[in-house]
Amino acid sequence: MIFKAILRVVSKLLIPPIMLFALYVQFHGDFGPGGGFQAGVIFASAFILYALIFGIDNARKVAPAWATRTLLSLGLLLYASVGVAGILLGGNFLDYSVLADNPVIGQHLGITLIEFGVGATVSGAMITIFFIFAHQDG
Amino acid sequence: MEFPGLYNYWITIVLMMVGFYIVIAHDNLIKKVVGLNIFQVSVFVFYISMAKVQGGTAPILDAGIETYSNPLPHVLILTAIVVAVATTALALALVVRIRNAYGTIEDDEIEGQEDDA
Amino acid sequence: MAVTALALVRLRNLFAVVMLAGVFSLLAAVLYVVLDAVDVAFTEAAVGAGITTVLMLGTLALTTSDEKAAPRKTLAPLLLVVATGAVLIYGTMDMPRYGDPNAPIHSHVAPYYLTRTGPDTGLPNVVTAVLASYRGYDTLGEVAVIFTAAVGVLILIGRSRRPKKKRKPADKKEAAQ
Numbered sequence: 156m157i158f159k160a161i162l163r164v165v166s167k168l169l170i171p172p173i174m175l176f177a178l179y180v181q182f183h184g185d186f187g188p189g190g191g192f193q194a195g196v197i198f199a200s201a202f203i204l205y206a207l208i209f210g211i212d213n214a215r216k217v218a219p220a221w222a223t224r225t226l227l228s229l230g231l232l233l234y235a236s237v238g239v240a241g242i243l244l245g246g247n248f249l250d251y252s253v254l255a256d257n258p259v260i261g262q263h264l265g266i267t268l269i270e271f272g273v274g275a276t277v278s279g280a281m282i283t284i285f286f287i288f289a290h291q292d293g
Numbered sequence: 294m295e296f297p298g299l300y301n302y303w304i305t306i307v308l309m310m311v312g313f314y315i316v317i318a319h320d321n322l323i324k325k326v327v328g329l330n331i332f333q334v335s336v337f338v339f340y341i342s343m344a345k346v347q348g349g350t351a352p353i354l355d356a357g358i359e360t361y362s363n364p365l366p367h368v369l370i371l372t373a374i375v376v377a378v379a380t381t382a383l384a385l386a387l388v389v390r391i392r393n394a395y396g397t398i399e400d401d402e403i404e405g406q407e408d409d410a
Numbered sequence: 411m412a413v414t415a416l417a418l419v420r421l422r423n424l425f426a427v428v429m430l431a432g433v434f435s436l437l438a439a440v441l442y443v444v445l446d447a448v449d450v451a452f453t454e455a456a457v458g459a460g461i462t463t464v465l466m467l468g469t470l471a472l473t474t475s476d477e478k479a480a481p482r483k484t485l486a487p488l489l490l491v492v493a494t495g496a497v498l499i500y501g502t503m504d505m506p507r508y509g510d511p512n513a514p515i516h517s518h519v520a521p522y523y524l525t526r527t528g529p530d531t532g533l534p535n536v537v538t539a540v541l542a543s544y545r546g547y548d549t550l551g552e553v554a555v556i557f558t559a560a561v562g563v564l565i566l567i568g569r570s571r572r573p574k575k576k577r578k579p580a581d582k583k584e585a586a587q
Binding site: 352355 | 448507549566567
Binding site: 180184185186187188189190193196199200203230231235248251258259262266269270272273276279281284 | 448451452453457460461464469472530534535537539541543547549550553554556557559
């Protein structure tokens with residue numbers, strides 16, 4: 156299977172840049188196009204590519220069910236807890252200005268955390284859904 | 294009444310009606326999901342075309358640029374697209390369950406089985 | 411784009427339908443770039459053309475890839491669709507013109523977001539700022555919807571694959587109650 160060999164080599168080359176690009180989109184979303192939603196999807200697509208080329212079982216070893224499910228719930232939890240942290244520090248729910256001494260830095264911190272939560276949930280959801288559809292118990 | 298100024302709405306309506314037609318005229322459930330997706334995309338196009346300002350650029354602040362397109366519809370549609378894929382996945386999961394239960398994904402055959410039962 | 415959509419109506423082979431739906435999404439992404447919505451185009455290209463196609467193919471693998479019969483009653487839906495479309499086009503007559511900077515949509519909160527984002531958050535990307543900060547509640551809801559959808563898929567078809575292995579945690583929970 157010569158095609159399979161080419162596919163394997165090319166995808167091995169491609170997967171690390173895809174993940175790196177996802178992280179770039181995640182943390183550069185404040186300045187250019189991008190953000191948690193896109194980054195999550197790109198991150199998940201790296202896993203999906205791996206699963207398509209190397210088989211579902213191998214991919215499940217890299218991303219076991221408990222890991223993706225935890226990722227799925229932790230993202231939403233992080234988002235909500237940033238909101239609660241705003242209340243505890245004396246502001247409103249999801250008010251980031253109180254997270255740091257300087258409101259602008261607080262806003263920036265809050266947005267970064269929240270985008271990270273969004274990215275975690277989206278990538279967790281996409282990986283979970285893909286594995287379920289690919290016959291494998293999610 | 295200069296009609297060409299409204300063509301973005303007409304494109305939206307044509308797409309929307311194509312999606313609508315697929316949903317109501319086809320019996321295959323996967324085809325119906327695809328039709329709903331086209332309907333959704335038409336609504337997205339509607340929002341995004343409303344946000345466009347003549348001579349504006351993408352809403353990323355930079356020195357020396359005065360007009361930006363409206364960022365709010367972009368935000369709404371950005372999240373809507375991701376939610377759309379999640380709900381599509383849910384719909385497809387339901388289709389798979391229906392296939393497991395009835396052995397078919399054609400609407401009329403399912404109805405026929407229901408009548409027999 | 412409209413041509414792709416029309417081809418989707420006629421095609422019977424669901425595999426080709428799914429592929430064309432991917433092409434349709436990619437065309438939509440190009441359209442969003444033309445309309446200055448770079449963030450949205452990014453999302454559509456990644457989600458619509460990528461993930462949705464993969465999911466649809468997964469469904470086809472689990473079900474069947476051919477649509478059975480031709481639609482029986484084509485005339486009535488066609489008439490309904492044409493009538494609805496005509497009414498909607500009549501409705502657009504009062505809409506603001508394409509790209510009009512004075513349209514009502516541009517005169518309420520949009521200028522506020524555009525002028526306040528810089529001083530408030532220090533972020534150049536207004537879309538991210540509005541998404542995460544000004545409309546944080548909305549986004550929290552959206553994330554919750556995605557979470558719920560994933561859990562729903564998990565319950566709907568994740569469980570039926572291997573009922574034995576999956577039942578254990580449920581039993582434990584019942585025992586705990």
